[in-house]
Amino acid sequence: MKTLILAVLVAFSAALWAGDKECADCACPEITQSELAKAIEAKQVVLIDVNGTESFTKAHIPGAIDAEAAGADLAKQLPADKGALVVAYCGGPKCAAWKSGASAAVEAGYTNVKHFKGGISGWKEAGGTVEAAAAH
Numbered sequence: 001m002k003t004l005i006l007a008v009l010v011a012f013s014a015a016l017w018a019g020d021k022e023c024a025d026c027a028c029p030e031i032t033q034s035e036l037a038k039a040i041e042a043k044q045v046v047l048i049d050v051n052g053t054e055s056f057t058k059a060h061i062p063g064a065i066d067a068e069a070a071g072a073d074l075a076k077q078l079p080a081d082k083g084a085l086v087v088a089y090c091g092g093p094k095c096a097a098w099k100s101g102a103s104a105a106v107e108a109g110y111t112n113v114k115h116f117k118g119g120i121s122g123w124k125e126a127g128g129t130v131e132a133a134a135a136h
Contacts, residue, residue: 027102027106028088028099028102028106028113028114028115029114029115030114030115030116030117031087031114031115031116033116033118033122033123033126033128036087036116036123037128039085039087040061040062040063044084044085045084045085045086045087046063046065046078046079046084046085046086046087047060047061047063047064047065047086047087047088047089048064048065048067048074048086048087048088048089048098048101048102048104048105049061049064049065049066049067049089049090049101049120050067050068050088050089050090050097050098050100050101051089051090051091051097051119051120052068053066053068053069055091055120056068056069056133057132057133057134058132059120059124059130059131059132060120060130060131060132060133061089061120061123061128061129061130061131062129062130062131064089065077065078066133067088067100067101067104074101074104074105074108075104075105075107075108078105078108078110082108082109082110082111083110083111083112084110084112085112085114086102086105086110086112086113086114087113087114087115087116088100088101088102088105088113088114088115088116089101089115089116089118089119089120089123090119090120091119091120091121092118092119092120092121092122093117093118093119093122095119098115098116098119099115102114102115
């Protein structure tokens, strides 16, 4: 019985952290680089950076919220409009840490939550603007 439970947990964990676009547990759809750039330009998106404060201080997409620094107060930094576009991102395509930021937004009642699979590395590779921040 313990072996069966362990096998199920391992399988579930692998699926959870796979980061695959088609994975069954990915409730938040992806947003493309161009869609994200347009939303940023139109000031119609709130970004959640889940890379950690050390990474955030070095480079993040302009206007992003540092999820680690925000901690339990992350939802307080999101807009009052629960239908606002909220995009979570992490390090890159193989990183699934974005799910923690997206989950926090969904749990706070936001209905238009997406993730940017390219992450900060994909954003920079595509020529996207980044900014540094003072350490908290």
